[in-house]
Amino acid sequence: MAYSLQLLSLNLQTLTLYYRRTRMSTNTDAGITRDQAMTLLETYLQNPRLISHCVATEVIMRSLARKYAENETVWGLSGLLHDLDYQITGEDSATHGIETEKILAEKNVMPIILDVIKKHNAEGLGLERTTRFEYALTCAETITGLIVATALVYPDKKLASVKPKSITKRMKTKHFARAVSRERIMECEKMGMPLNDFVVLSLEAMQGIADELGL
């Protein structure tokens, strides 16, 4: 009897936790909806490849949020909006992220989103990444480049053809997609996830929206 009561109590705790997390994720007022964020993105970014990069980052961030029971809305929006100012700042690492902060602050977007977006360019802005959320955005946005470059090697250029092993193999090949920082991808370990698991999660997330990504 005592054992049954213990089990019942554990199940109730699990259900309560699940309910809280689900509610938090669906009812979060981040200051901007996903539709509004997408409209904003299309206003500031005319390059379809950049928009696809942001959408790919979003889907990986949402998957990571589910994995770590974090807020999927907040993590997804940070992925979607992280390069909003890219066509304004370009490669200027001293301002990338700062312009996004100005645009989103005017719209009263949640400060934690502005902060994590700046931290994905911590190197350029003289900041430091210390939280799982910050490591997540950095490794997620970076691995999208390696995954896309790997898909393009295949004759059909489809994400469906890519295996996780192909990505980890190319991760070690320095001359392949040279511009993709392996160091930034390896921040998955600081987030608490081994590289192989991160590759599988990211690839599966992107494969789930392959049509939208045109791959």
Ligand SMILES: [Fe+2]
């Ligand atoms: Fe990016």
